[in-house]
Ligand SMILES: Nc1ncnc2c1ncn2[C@@H]1O[C@H](COP(=O)(O)OP(=O)(O)OP(=O)(O)O)[C@@H](O)[C@H]1O
């Protein structure tokens with residue numbers, strides 16, 4: 001069988017601070033197949049962006065990779081870049097070949113990523129020129145027109161300045177930029193959270209269409225579960241630096257197998273409002289990642305926590321076909337093989 005497009009294997013990334021080590025990403029593993037979308041969800045501060053930055057090797061200077069690897073099409077792209085002390089040179093050759101051409105990223109808060117003093121078209125053209133110095137100007141501008149068609153911005157807006165775009169248009173242009181070099185994977189970190197709900201819904205719909213058209217795989221990062229529901233094939237739920245549940249989107253929603261996922265789904269209303277669910281906040285707040293709780297990291301907030309959860313750290317165990325949960329009592333709480341759900 002061909003290797004998946006992207007594989008993360010036991011990735012561990014900690015930040016060195018004067019208070020101690022921040023355990024931002026602890027043993028994270030997942031795979032994304034060609035053309036597939038994985039939704040990575042979890043509350044603020046659980047390590048989503050750090051995971052994404054590790055893939056692209058754009059980590060802050062105090063980040064140390066303590067273990068694990070990232071593979072693209074079966075080829076390791078991380079291990080050889082990590083220096084002896086765990087740090088990474090963001091300009092190393094391994095990743096420079098991959099960044100933008102193979103994996104591009106829509107950054108969190110990217111709405112203002114365009115430089116206000118240059119026209120949007122010129123900024124996209126420059127990005128293409130840097131990576132394809134041999135491409136003719138004519139080809140570059142033809143590509144930009146194609147991209148504008150694809151993301152649904154009228155071509156006569158190519159030479160506008162960023163401030164002349166609406167929020168939704170800026171976000172479309174950012175998507176065009178991410179697609180410019182035809183990558184096989186786009187990492188989208190909270191791509192729509194800065195937009196109003198109506199525009200958000202429209203852009204998400206467009207993203208789904210574009211993705212189907214271009215067959216680009218996506219790592220979709222968000223704290224808003226309703227965003228991933230329609231776009232993702234698979235989901236990984238992160239809590240305090242770890243994946244606590246992973247499975248198909250259907251399994252996560254219909255065969256929920258972890259108390260944190262259950263709480264997270266309860267805390268977000270369905271985007272379509274088809275189910276009149278009561279909006280419940282998850283009690284308490286995520287732990288300090290310098291000294292995460294012993295045992296299960298979720299135990300201080302878990303309504304089902306028992307003695308064992310305080311001491312014994314649960315592993316990510318298989319609960320169904322491609323479905324995993326990090327909970328000692330998953331079977332007892334959610335039933336083996338599930339099928340029922342909430
Ligand atoms: N440079 C850094 N130095 C120290 N700690 C950091 C650094 N960057 C991030 N952190 C910490 O690492 C943890 C994970 O942060 P990260 O940004 O990956 O979370 P996130 O899931 O993307 O959150 P959000 O939803 O708010 O974007 C947090 O506790 C954060 O405070």
Ligand SMILES: [Mg+2]
Pocket residue numbers: 048049050108189
């Ligand atoms: Mg983030």
